[in-house]
Structures are given as C-alpha cells and as structure tokens.
Amino acid sequence: DAKTTQPPSMDCAEGRAANLPCNHSTISGNEYVYWYRQIHSQGPQYIIHGLKNNETNEMASLIITEDRKSSTLILPHATLRDTAVYYCINSGGFKTIFGAGTRLFVKA
Amino acid sequence: DGGITQSPKYLFRKEGQNVTLSCEQNLNHDAMYWYRQDPGQGLRLIYYSQIVNDFQKGDIAEGYSVSREKKESFPLTVTSAQKNPTAFYLCASSISATLSYEQYFGPGTRLTVT
Numbered sequence: 001d002a003k004t005t006q007p008p009s010m011d012c013a014e015g016r017a018a019n020l021p022c023n024h025s026t027i028s029g030n031e032y033v034y035w036y037r038q039i040h041s042q043g044p045q046y047i048i049h050g051l052k053n054n055e056t057n058e059m060a061s062l063i064i065t066e067d068r069k070s071s072t073l074i075l076p077h078a079t080l081r082d083t084a085v086y087y088c089i090n091s092g093g094f095k096t097i098f099g100a101g102t103r104l105f106v107k108a
Numbered sequence: 109d110g111g112i113t114q115s116p117k118y119l120f121r122k123e124g125q126n127v128t129l130s131c132e133q134n135l136n137h138d139a140m141y142w143y144r145q146d147p148g149q150g151l152r153l154i155y156y157s158q159i160v161n162d163f164q165k166g167d168i169a170e171g172y173s174v175s176r177e178k179k180e181s182f183p184l185t186v187t188s189a190q191k192n193p194t195a196f197y198l199c200a201s202s203i204s205a206t207l208s209y210e211q212y213f214g215p216g217t218r219l220t221v222t
Contacts, residue, residue, distance in 0.1 A: 032208060043112075043198050043213030044151070087150065093139065093205040094164070098151035 003027070004088045009103040012082075018075040020102050022088030025069045031091045033064055035073045036098075037084040044087065044098070047073065078106045111135070112214035114199050119219045121193075129184045129217045131199030137212075139205035140182035144168060145196040145216075157182055158205040186219065193221045 005023040012018040024033060032051050036044040048055055048062045050071075055062045061074040075082055087101040112133045121127045133140065139158050143151040153166030157176040171190025176182050182201075186193045196218050200211040 034210060036211075041196075041216070041218075043200070043216050044211075046210040046212065049210055092208055092210065093202060094141070094153070094156045094158070094166075096141075096153070096211060098143070100148075100150050 003090055003097060004099060006086075006088050006099065006102045008100065009105065011105045011107060012075075012078045014080060014106055014108050015077055018073075018078040018082065018104060018106070020073040020075075020086050020088075020104065021070065022072070023070045024088065024090040027068055027090040031095075033062065033068075033071045034087075034089040034092060034096070035060070035062065036087045036089065037082075038087070038101070039081075039084045047086075049092070078104075080106050080108060082106050112199060112201055112212055114197075114214035114217050116217060117215065119217055121219070121221050123221055124188045125221075126188060127186050127193075127219065127221075129186070129197055129199075129219070131182045131184065131214060133180055133182075133199075133201045133212075133214075135201055135212065136179070137201035137203055138179070139202045139209075140176065141200040141202075141211065142166075142172070142174065142182070142184045143198040143200065145198060151198060154184065156205060186221075193219060195219060 034049040035047040038044040064071045085101040141156045142154040155174045157163040199214045202209040202211045
C-alpha cells in the first residue's frame with residue numbers, strides 16, 4: 001500500500017498555478033519526498049524531490065512542511081500539457097511505492 | 109542521447125507462451141527495476157537489480173523472471189505461470205537503489221495475452 005495520501009483528481013485553469021497536496025504522515029527521517037507524473041500511456045517522469053528544505057527546478061517547486069508530514073507540488077503556470085497523473089512518494093530506490101496519484105486536468 | 113529503451117511497444121501472445129520484454133539503458137546506472145501497471149492503478153514492483161548479476165524480488169514476482177548479465181540490460185520474462193499477464197510493463201533505472209536517487213523510466217511495453 002502507498003504510504004502517501006493524495007486527492008484522486010483536481011482541476012486547474014490554464015496559466016494558473018496548480019497546487020497538488022500530499023500527506024505522508026509516516027515518513028521516516030531519512031526518506032525523501034519524490035514527485036513523478038505520468039502522461040497517458042507513457043512512462044512516469046521524475047519531477048522533483050526533497051528531504052527537508054523547499055526545492056525548485058525548471059519544472060516545479062516543492063514545499064515540505066516543517067514536520068515533514070505533508071508537502072505541496074506547485075506548477076507555477078499550468079499548461080494543457082501538464083494534464084497527467086501526479087504521484088507523491090515518500091521514499092526512493094527499491095522502496096519506491098506508486099499509489100493511485102492525483103489526476104490533474106488543466107482546462108483552457 | 110541518454111535514456112531507457114523498451115521494446116516492443118505493443119506485444120501480443122497466446123496464453124501458455126513465455127514472452128521476454130527488453131529493457132536497455134545507456135545512463136550508466138547501477139540499479140534497474142521492472143514495474144507492472146494495470147488500468148487506473150499505480151505501479152507495482154516486480155523485480156529490481158542493484159548491480160550486475162544480482163536481482164531481488166519485488167512485491168509481485170510470482171510468474172516472472174529476470175536476468176542482469178550486463179549493466180545496461182535487464183530483460184523480463186513473463187512466464188506461463190503468471191495468471192494475469194495482460195498489463196503495461198515499465199522498466200526504470202537509477203544511479204543507485206538507495207533512497208536518495210530518482211528513477212528514470214522507459215516508454216513501456218503493453219502486453220496482451222489471449
């Protein structure tokens with residue numbers, strides 16, 4: 001079973017920020033928070049990961065709460081191509097567990 | 109152009125036949141993984157390999173076999189013992205199988221067994 005909890009689906013208007021929440025209340029001290037996304041019928045794509053600090057890259061920002069029990073992935077200016085299933089995972093390597101994720105619909 | 113390739117993209121087999129799915133990476137990654145995805149579901153780990161000539165069972169290894177004779181290759185065989193083999197199969201690799209490295213995925217192979 002996935003160790004994270006995500007809403008099953010979300011909508012976002014094109015050009016607006018998409019904020020995808022994730023709860024990972026059982027995360028261990030050495031476990032990272034990873035985000036991947038999967039566009040229909042393709043392999044998942046790595047987006048970003050972090051341990052304690054907030055992180056930003058060219059795709060997204062990751063905000064991790066101080067107690068590390070939840071995080072938010074932010075796509076600052078969502079486009080139609082960002083429509084996908086987004087997976088939040090609190091581990092890496094061979095302990096990576098993909099749950100059902102959040103299906104994000106970006107609407108024009 | 110570095111990445112992971114899987115072939116073929118679509119594969120059709122008759123029930124009772126073994127079938128081997130190919131996965132090749134040129135990222136120089138030590139770790140490789142095989143996942144299975146059913147419609148509307150997340151990914152489930154079948155096997156993983158941390159280094160050449162070594163591999164470990166994942167959560168749903170029954171009915172599958174793998175080999176890791178070369179660093180860049182990690183083929184998966186779906187045997188006739190696998191009860192429900194029709195699924196989308198994804199191969200991935202990472203620098204290491206430890207907790208701190210992200211995985212890179214291939215495009216997947218969609219297997220249909222009738």
